Amino acid sequence: MNMSDEDVRQQLRELFSDERLGAGSTLNPEAIVAGARRRRRRRQLMQTTTGMAAAVVMLGGGLTVFTIHDKDNGAAFPGGDQLTMGAASSSLAQPGPGSSAPAASAPVEQPNPTTAPPHSTASDGPVKPPKSTAATKPPTQRKVTSGSLLTSAGFGKLRLGMSESEAEATAGPLRAKEVRGTCTYGYAEGAAVPVSTSVSLTEGDGITVINPAGTVHTPEGIGVGSTEADILAAYPGSTKDGSAYVAPVSAVSAYRISVSDDGSAVGILLTSINQNCQFS
Secondary structure, X not given: OOOOHHXXXXXXXXXXXXXXXXXXXXOOHHHHHHHHHHHHHHXXXXXXXXXHHHHXXXXXXXHHHHHHHHHHOOOOOOOHHHHHHHHHHHHHOOOOOOOOOOOOOOOOOOOOOOOOOOOOOOOOOXXXXXXXXXXXXXXXXXXXXXXXXXXXXXXXXEEOOOOHXXXXXXXXXXXXXXXXXOEEEEEEOOOOOOOOEEEEEEOOOEEXXXXXXXXXXXXXXXXXXXXXXXXXXXXXXXXXXXXXXXXXXXXXXXXXXXXXXXXXXXXXXXEEOOOOOOOO
């Protein structure tokens, strides 16, 4: 049965007015009722706060279960607000008396793969140094020695720079002598030369060209049949002039080596440098 505040006051007055208690002058029914009312309001406030906290805990737990369920079904992971609410609800939920907190799950130890040492490719025993490869040698020049010798100074007893009279005194009169301009052309024969030789000469320079008719070779081994490689190897300073190589061999003379279409030598003559007569 519920009693109103007025009924409580009336009964307290009657109780405190009883002479057997001897407390009528010290107890105030109004103060007792006011104190009881205050206690009731505090109790109601605590009940309301406790109910709200329980509701928050239940709501947070429901959101967490809902999020996990959606994640298992392939839903996107919850946003920052849901994670914050779930964390707050977890902090408010405390284990009751007599209950033990769930044991934290131990972290799963990941297996540590053992890296196998690299396989050694070295063979047993001492390592042998690699064999040195010899440098490739350039092809050896083929030496030609067939025929008569034509040097940088002359052929037989004839010499570049001899005057006409000196040449005839050495080899006899020039045969088939012909004068064209400032140059005189003729042939020298006899014991003074190995084979018949055409010469060109001028009055001022003497013999400027010696052109043997037979097969000849040079002291460096160049002769008929030598290749262009042989010529350049023997005379690195050679230059090409038409179908011939001009190979200087002294300060005043040079070999003129005619070559065929396949590059092999077919003839050699000796000429003075900077002369104007034809190669007869």
